[in-house]
Amino acid sequence: MFVSEQRAYIKSELVRTNRKHDFHVRQRFSWDCGLACAEMVLRARRVHAGIDARTLRSIVQTTSVWTIDVAYLLAALGLKLKYYTLQAGVRQEYRKQPFYMEHLDADSERVQALFDAAAKNGVRVEERAVSLEWFKSSIALGRILIVLVDKRFLTCQICSKSAQSLASSAVERLYPGFLGHYIMVYGYDQELDSFWIKDPATSKKSCLIRARVLESARRAFGTDEDVLCIADYTGSPCVSLLPFGIELQEESALNVAEVMS
Numbered sequence: 001m002f003v004s005e006q007r008a009y010i011k012s013e014l015v016r017t018n019r020k021h022d023f024h025v026r027q028r029f030s031w032d033c034g035l036a037c038a039e040m041v042l043r044a045r046r047v048h049a050g051i052d053a054r055t056l057r058s059i060v061q062t063t064s065v066w067t068i069d070v071a072y073l074l075a076a077l078g079l080k081l082k083y084y085t086l087q088a089g090v091r092q093e094y095r096k097q098p099f100y101m102e103h104l105d106a107d108s109e110r111v112q113a114l115f116d117a118a119a120k121n122g123v124r125v126e127e128r129a130v131s132l133e134w135f136k137s138s139i140a141l142g143r144i145l146i147v148l149v150d151k152r153f154l155t156c157q158i159c160s161k162s163a164q165s166l167a168s169s170a171v172e173r174l175y176p177g178f179l180g181h182y183i184m185v186y187g188y189d190q191e192l193d194s195f196w197i198k199d200p201a202t203s204k205k206s207c208l209i210r211a212r213v214l215e216s217a218r219r220a221f222g223t224d225e226d227v228l229c230i231a232d233y234t235g236s237p238c239v240s241l242l243p244f245g246i247e248l249q250e251e252s253a254l255n256v257a258e259v260m261s
């Protein structure tokens with residue numbers, strides 16, 4: 001494709017994907033990108049429509065959100081998912097990373113306990129790397145991925161630098177080095193060899209990132225190559241994971257294929 005053709009193609013695909021995948025959620029704070037991604041999953045699956053960000057925050061009960069927290073949150077809400085990571089636990093070599101420094105000691109025990117009790121709580125953890133081919137086939141199967149990336153590597157083919165939120169650039173200044181950030185990956189364009197993502201740091205409904213860009217962002221040191229793969233909605237929330245006082249309404253999920261096709 002010529003550059004002009006490619007631009008027109010991206011533009012028309014952007015309109016199409018925004019209309020079809022109209023479930024963007026922007027993060028409210030510097031720390032809640034993982035929760036915003038979880039909220040997007042609920043919207044995409046059209047379940048727990050009435051749940052708000054405040055309720056999600058009260059379920060996780062921490063402002064230092066790890067991938068395992070997001071996994072527990074989604075399991076608590078009845079979503080069927082699998083968590084892929086290189087190491088099911090807290091890696092001590094992250095101790096020197098400014099991004100982790102502040103919370104690692106305080107979080108180590110809590111996070112390890114969540115990993116240890118994962119299977120018992122319906123959170124399936126698999127210790128292995130996944131490939132980009134795996135990403136493509138998972139998306140083709142209608143699955144949604146929440147991916148931990150190093151935000152510094154994330155560049156969108158559509159947005160300019162100025163589209164990035166001021167909040168996130170403030171965080172960038174605060175933490176030199178690895179900058180952990182959660183994004184949702186929900187589409188793949190073979191023509192452009194690029195992935196459609198939703199980045200909770202921006203107000204843009206969809207971003208388009210090249211496969212090799214995603215690859216460097218998600219495999220950067222600090223991510224543990226964490227990926228949450230959300231299959232569908234089982235309709236049986238794991239009530240034991242919900243803090244006392246939070247009750248969920250029974251809901252019936254729509255056909256996932258219809259939502260994701």
Ligand SMILES: [Zn+2]
Nearest residue numbers: 156158159207
């Ligand atoms: Zn973008």
